[in-house]
Amino acid sequence: MVKVGIIGATGYAGNELVRLLMGHKDVEIMWYGSRNYIDKKYAEVYQNMFEIVEDTCLDDNMEELASKVDVIFTATPQGFLAGVLTEEILSRVKIIDLSADFRIKDVRTYEKWYKIEHRSPQFIEEAVYGLCELNRDKIKGARLIANPGCYTTCSILTAYPLVKEGLIDPDTLIIDAKSGTSGAGRGAKLPNLFCEVNENMKAYGVTNHRHTPEIEEQLGYAAGKEIVVNFTPHLVPMNRGILATEYATLNKKADGTLPTYEEVKAVYDKYYKNEKFVRVLEKDICPETKWVEGSNYVDVNFKIDERTGRIVMMGALDNLVKGAAGQAVQNMNLLFGFDEAEGLNLVPMFP
Amino acid sequence: MVKVGIIGATGYAGNELVRLLMGHKDVEIMWYGSRNYIDKKYAEVYQNMFEIVEDTCLDDNMEELASKVDVIFTATPQGFLAGVLTEEILSRVKIIDLSADFRIKDVRTYEKWYKIEHRSPQFIEEAVYGLCELNRDKIKGARLIANPGCYTTCSILTAYPLVKEGLIDPDTLIIDAKSGTSGAGRGAKLPNLFCEVNENMKAYGVTNHRHTPEIEEQLGYAAGKEIVVNFTPHLVPMNRGILATEYATLNKKADGTLPTYEEVKAVYDKYYKNEKFVRVLEKDICPETKWVEGSNYVDVNFKIDERTGRIVMMGALDNLVKGAAGQAVQNMNLLFGFDEAEGLNLVPMFP
């Protein structure tokens, strides 16, 4: 049994990690770290775990934890891991970081968008961006995994094949993303109160949301050049789910015509046909967040607009699963040589 | 592998059955029966099943089905099973009926409340009421299981120990139950439209809801006499979940005092301590439907009101799992000698 520690176990992503790991046959959770709930029973913080988890919350001592477990998940605020990480720790334990600390290679970009100083830039280089479908092989040998953001996972996977194969002009890419409220975390903040969110909808972080540079970096690798995109997140009155609607200008073929449905579909299939967790839907079926809820799937599809010469791409995932804890488990499976889907054979729950 | 057929596979309960059976290691679904969607791919009716279920919907020919599978789940409208059941069928296949056709022993009571003629009363006697925690042994040897209603399961389990042990006067029992909207089914009816249900709440079926006689019959067995109760269901703007709040007058002890918290708790523990799927919560913690969502748990608790001499009992479950498909699977596990929890080790999903 692989021994697991979680720092930040009482956030929504932490709780989802616990849910998923409870169904994983090869692991055992040894440490429920939560600075705010030390000595409190985990099941008192999350009553869904009553009679399932008997453990008590512990602190976030990475040093001690590194000596007790094989892998640490850090589902912590930005800057935490960068502030405590040492070579000593990394030499003893694998780390899967659900924060953004090691997602962005250019430390200046990180510091500009996150407005905090990065306290261990020396580990950025070796960190592997844990978007499993893109970096599977690199992940397998890594010590430090930067688990991607929720919006990012959805935004990237939805457009990746077309950027990679040059079907669209990446500089025309506009990503309009909508998220359920669990992405905002469990902090007691006025804007996240039920009455503020329910029956309401808004954009936020317009032109400056922190997931923007992460999307640009990864899609830039696919494009083979630096790109800038518009990324606009929206808050939607539902618990889980991200829907990304993405727009880009299709590059014309040599004969001056647009690629056909079949040609675009073939490109998606090239990349995702063998990917268990990416489902390219059938023609004209639009992804819906409810169809992936509770599961590790990303549903994607697209529609060509002959009139404007653009393509509309759509992707849907559960922000707490494929957008956070599920992908973290998928990364763990790769790291430890388990079946990549172990613990993730979750059928979406409907309704 | 036990071979399973489902009639009514495209209702919400049917879809939930499919979800649960996909995670059951000893069964295989051979037949997705759905009169309305014959020849349509199941995954086109429920896109959450895309790339998970490849089968096409079939009709509801019980005769043919009985020759192909070991157990049939009928998640069908009232009267369907009673209209087609024969000794021939029952001699070849186990049946777990999610409708009310065989739940009530007195056929006149059934016909009065359901306002339809019962077309195979000869099978009522042998049918076993499939509330696993109460009838475990009888279920194991049955051919025909009457799977309990969603409200009923919640209402009965919440009060059962106190009725059985005579702590409350069952004739004072008032059950105020609240349900998410999936209990109303997938029929396209105006009152179930999003805009009619959302931001709204109402009672319905006041004094005449069909689950009333089912509750009265089962709690009457526990009381050792016929009882009548008030049962009022309410529609709540959420997908899943039933919460039952139940009120009854506590019988005084010989010394004229009310039983204490500890005494009542001990009675609940007597019946539920070893029941995996019934969780008696800790003192003063009120059950919440979200804490059991997606799982087969029923959470129960109670509070004594010294001022009025009454006890307030509360129970919460997921109407599609313990209130329908989950209990059906639990019944199947008992019928076939599987671990009772096989396929049901579902951690509640939060949020």
Place this chain on the structure above:
Amino acid sequence: MVKVGIIGATGYAGNELVRLLMGHKDVEIMWYGSRNYIDKKYAEVYQNMFEIVEDTCLDDNMEELASKVDVIFTATPQGFLAGVLTEEILSRVKIIDLSADFRIKDVRTYEKWYKIEHRSPQFIEEAVYGLCELNRDKIKGARLIANPGCYTTCSILTAYPLVKEGLIDPDTLIIDAKSGTSGAGRGAKLPNLFCEVNENMKAYGVTNHRHTPEIEEQLGYAAGKEIVVNFTPHLVPMNRGILATEYATLNKKADGTLPTYEEVKAVYDKYYKNEKFVRVLEKDICPETKWVEGSNYVDVNFKIDERTGRIVMMGALDNLVKGAAGQAVQNMNLLFGFDEAEGLNLVPMFP
């Protein structure tokens, strides 16, 4: 124009008061008191008021306010008004208090249930309980109005005629009430976060909610004796609306039979036929919270259960209107001799 001051203008009830008073032709709001937002533009706290309210939030100095306005609404936490009220103030200004400070005549009862010391018990006697349909005449001449609680208004009006006329045994009264989340206020508390409330339902304050003694006192007056009731509030995933489902044993008539529908209906009509804001629905129509949303109506109805000898009464209102700000305006109208419905001719918004 009557000059109005509001203390606690930035709570949900305060904001609703502003909404209603904006549509009142005889008043002018002079003071938007809000301790937490002093010097901030009111419309920045509530963007719905952008270009409607230009004022800036002020403090809660009652002394100063009393010299500037004709009436003060205090939509403040328990204990605030009792802590600052003086004869000096009361001699200069009318006060409509939306807190519970002056609702309960027995100060020991208040202190026991609210667990705070009452700091101006000398004003309790003269305060008039502002349930307009019951106390209309007394309200007109009062200086200090104790505006009823949201649950209380709904619970009392639903049962009042039957208690008053002796049709039910008030000691058998059980009130199962369900409320939208705005009743919990705008405080940034974890249990009120969207993800905690949405798709969830729970009881709370079981056997000890503070509205209990208020209900008991008022219905006790109607019964002509002290009574105790069970009152259980529940939190429902919607913004607005309270639904009270109430159960009581019907007193039999001299001939040993239960009263008929028509007899009970006549009693409701006796009290409410001329009440604009109480609508007794037609036979078999259950009240729904959505049908009164945004308006000052209370919809009530009932159903007799011949089997159990009980009656099920139901009432629905908008907790922020008839349950708080609307009733406060109705009280103001009575105090100042305006048409009782001025500013309250609000058609419920559906959907």
Place this chain on the structure above:
Amino acid sequence: MVKVGIIGATGYAGNELVRLLMGHKDVEIMWYGSRNYIDKKYAEVYQNMFEIVEDTCLDDNMEELASKVDVIFTATPQGFLAGVLTEEILSRVKIIDLSADFRIKDVRTYEKWYKIEHRSPQFIEEAVYGLCELNRDKIKGARLIANPGCYTTCSILTAYPLVKEGLIDPDTLIIDAKSGTSGAGRGAKLPNLFCEVNENMKAYGVTNHRHTPEIEEQLGYAAGKEIVVNFTPHLVPMNRGILATEYATLNKKADGTLPTYEEVKAVYDKYYKNEKFVRVLEKDICPETKWVEGSNYVDVNFKIDERTGRIVMMGALDNLVKGAAGQAVQNMNLLFGFDEAEGLNLVPMFP
């Protein structure tokens, strides 16, 4: 008193018309037309109107109606009005049509997008597109008003000043719109059931939604040339509200730089400063649908993205008010010389 008739009074927009007209001091509703509910009391179809509207539903006989009222609102399915309109009718009564029948000047475009034959193209020319802020003067003298679509009103008003003044390249315009579910109407259709919509989000009508040509025509007038845009609607789990997020490339100034915030703001102010119902929010405040709920306001704002050279424009309105019934009343006010805001002085309801 102006006499009003409504055809299609039992749809959501029809019900909202009734709500608004009840608060209008100069009109009287004489006819509640509803083909599906003839002879049924209107208040039985919409219980919110109990004791407010005593009338019974009538048929949709336009001829008869034209002789009884001064203005007819048709809140009817596409094709209805075009199928029954005659010169005779138009000569006797003003018509405000909430359907799309007379919104599009090019009948071929209408027939292509709506896939129905237009049965009275002879009236298209004289019909005035009733977007009050754009066509105020023309509306005043019209006989036939084509009341704009909900998405259209929001989409056009959000971008109009920048298109009109040439600040953006209209051919780069991408409109990503999100709507509450009341926009889908009150028809009993499976995709609009609570459990299908709740906790879910999806795009629909991608590249072919019928509001596209209406947006293109109107913004084309502003641009002074034909334009094509991408318009993608989404279904959101809320009752009311549309949020449009719009993207376009900013035209550079002569000096090669982008316009500044102040310059863009000045353009919005030029068009909307004196418009009561369009609120240009303060810098960096994003429109939220809840802030306009129940009111006739459109809230708009924008953000310049220096990195991509694009501007992100946002607009929010209540689809049943400014997006349908409110705008219809605003048009009626213009037609009959009333104060343009009569009956529309509605403060948004929050929460």
